[in-house]
Amino acid sequence: MRMIATGDSFIARRIPENDKRAKNIKEWMNGADVRFTNLEITTHHKEGYPSPFSGGTWAMAEPSVLDDLTYYGFNLYNWATNHTMDYLQGGLLATERELDARGLVHAGAGRTLAAAAEPRYIDTVQGRVALIGATSTFHEASLAGDPTPHIKGRPGINPLRYEEVYYVTKSEMETLKQISNNTDIDANEMLNRLEGFSVEGGQDEFLFSGKLFKSADRSYRVRRPVKQDIERLTASIQAARRQADYVIVSLHSHEMEGMDKNKPADFLQDAARACIDAGAHTIFGHGPHVVRGVELYQGRPIFYSLGNFIFQNDSVSYLPSDFYHKYGLRTDANVADGYDIRSDYGRKGLGVNPNVWESVIAKLIWNGDDLQSIELQPINLGFKQARYQKGWPELTDNVEVLQRIKELSEPFGTEIVVADNKAIVVCT
Structure with a gap:
């Protein structure tokens, strides 16, 4: 079983025609049985009402961006994030409709809590794979709810509270x-x-x-993780373990130790290990927009953050009045005005942090339940480009991000060898 895992896909633009960067990545990922990414944007035609809160940017793109993710070959998607409810239930339901229309396997959000928490399956020639998604970063109004005999359920995300x-x-x-x-x-x-x-x-x-x-x-x-949420997560894992050959758990988490984005929160480590104990084969983490360390727990890999795969939060075309009010602008301002003020004209924010624009793609190979190898391929997202050009991934030979992951993994006792412009996680 060959797995590809990437971090956040905050995709707001279409892939340029005949883009060699996309073509090279598509070819590099070709041959994998499952290819995972985290969908960190809602996809609809301005459906749903903008929420009075957001995940930072009210994340919305044309549904056609899903076709570009399909071009890369992604066939597993988490969409439990801090942006899932940027356009409330209407945006969630519209995004679900667009995902379903393309036959994409997605987990972590849904029309009820049971739907958001349930495993979603994909069948491959090498076996059946289950995906379970959850997020620890969200506004409390984003929680999905289950129905009662008299009241219908509430669309939302599968929460990992603490x-x-x-x-x-x-x-x-x-x-x-x-x-x-x-x-x-x-x-x-x-x-x-x-x-x-x-x-x-x-x-x-x-x-x-x-x-x-x-x-x-x-x-x-x-x-500490909330007991109720851990019990729901582990119950889904245990069910999936009896219905699939492999179980992947996707955890979206911005929380950190102090102000260090590179270090996962204590409760996230507890939750990830509990998922492995329950039978998960691997944890794909994302959220902070930078890479974090890798842990091999009970011989199973936990990627605390795979960073960004696509990051175009300064390319969202339309934003609600709440965004402009937040930055002291009139509602007749445009998105360029808002992005200027938010970044202090390119002097602060995620756009000036080079670590945000360097990441990896992980390739895992399994033989039954035995993990054979993990390879980390570095990618570059165009740090020095203009904000409206940044965000597309490109294969690179830059080993700085690999060295960073190597150092961040050492506290977990994980050995990583960096050579020939790639990193190999020692699995034995």
Whole structure:
């Protein structure tokens, strides 16, 4: 079984005709049985209402961009991301319609929570493969919901939520309580608890500005996956393991350690390992728009982030009034005005971070349940190009991104050999 895995495909433009970059990548991926990418854009004709919140950019493109992803050969798609609900339920349903019309196998979002969480399958000559998708980065209104006997379900994403607890010293706790008493910062929440609209907390905890604090001998933070979401994920994996030869889990996560995008959050590591324990063969991670390390857990690979495959967030053609208001512009402004202000005229943001524009494509080869090899092929997305030209992937011999992944993987005990302009993950 040969698998290809890429990171985020934030595709907002059509592939230029006779583009050699696309042709070379298509040929490099040719021969794989399954080819995965993360669809990080909604695809529709301005359907649905723009959400009052977004994943950063209200991500919308013409449905024809799906034909370009099909040109590359992708046949497995996650679409549980922080952008899935940029155009609310209407945008989700329209995107689902366009994916289904092309016969594309997609997971992570749907008309109900059960649909968003269920495995989706593809049959190949080398075996049947299941894909399960989830995201930890989303607005709470994006959650899918299941129906009851009297109320229909809610379209949305399959969530991977996490619980967050801040531990502080006794003196720090007293300071928080004093600030809370003086400012009534959590008065509404406290009243909701008294009136039964919120769940009452434990006696040893204190809620401050919506965050849970507990006393300890030092200050630190702990995040853990929500039990309900892990149980739903592992149940899907266990079902898929009995219905397919291989199980892929896709996890979209922007959360990090501190301000370091290169390091996955603690809860994400716990969740990924729990998925492997439940029977998943591999975890394909994405979200922060930079690469992260690779872990071999129980002999199964966890890619904490494969970075970007296509990244064109400065090429979205239409944006709602919320975007212009956010940057102090009138609604009769155009997208070029908005992108200028957001980037401080090209001086800040993702566009000036070279790590955003270097990434990899992973090639995995399996013999039954045994992982035979992992190869990482570097790609370049045009860092030095104009913002309206950036974002198309191109095979490159730049090993800097490979060295970065090698170093980021060392804390997980993963050995990576960089040679001949590619990286090999040592699997034995």
